[in-house]
Amino acid sequence: MSTLAVVEEILRETAVPMSVREIVERAGARLPSKSKTPDTVVARDLSMDIKKKGEGSLFIRTSPGRYTLRVLASGTQPSAQNAVSSQPMSALATRKPAAAAPSTARPGAVAGRADSAEGGGYAS
Numbered sequence: 001m002s003t004l005a006v007v008e009e010i011l012r013e014t015a016v017p018m019s020v021r022e023i024v025e026r027a028g029a030r031l032p033s034k035s036k037t038p039d040t041v042v043a044r045d046l047s048m049d050i051k052k053k054g055e056g057s058l059f060i061r062t063s064p065g066r067y068t069l070r071v072l073a074s075g076t077q078p079s080a081q082n083a084v085s086s087q088p089m090s091a092l093a094t095r096k097p098a099a100a101a102p103s104t105a106r107p108g109a110v111a112g113r114a115d116s117a118e119g120g121g122y123a124s
Contacts, residue, residue, distance in 0.1 A: 003045045006030045008058055008069065017068040020046070 010026050011018065020043045024031065033041045046067050050057045060070045 001030070001032060003032060003042060004049055004058075006032070007042060007046065007067075011059075011067070011069045011072070015072055017062040017066045017073075019066050023067070 006027050007023055009030075010023055014026070018026075020039050024038045024042055027038075027042075031038055031042070035041045043065070046059055046061075050059055050061060058069055058071075059067050060073050062068055062073065
């Protein structure tokens with residue numbers, strides 16, 4: 001079984017984006033490579049597959065060092081875990097924008113003016 005086949009199997013089992021380290025830990029002895037640095041082998045194989053196949057790759061990088069299956073990221077193949085959770089993969093998409101910070105400027109002062117106390121510039 002190839003490295004990418006093992007990675008595909010693990011990502012299907014978990015159905016969530018995983019770091020290369022998590023993938024290697026879960027794969028254990030199933031990885032065909034006996035390299036002293038299996039993390040680099042898995043990261044290399046995933047990166048090369050994505051680079052060579054582009055949209056045709058089974059894998060997609062969700063963030064630096066984290067991967068999932070393309071079908072899981074696009075939501076075209078619902079899994080049991082995705083059906084239960086209505087949360088998107090990224091919490092960033094649902095976060096509200098931060099409220100504006102209260103102004104600490106002196107009432108009546110104009111931001112950026114050299115003659116204001118906070119301006120710090122030369123007086124005109």
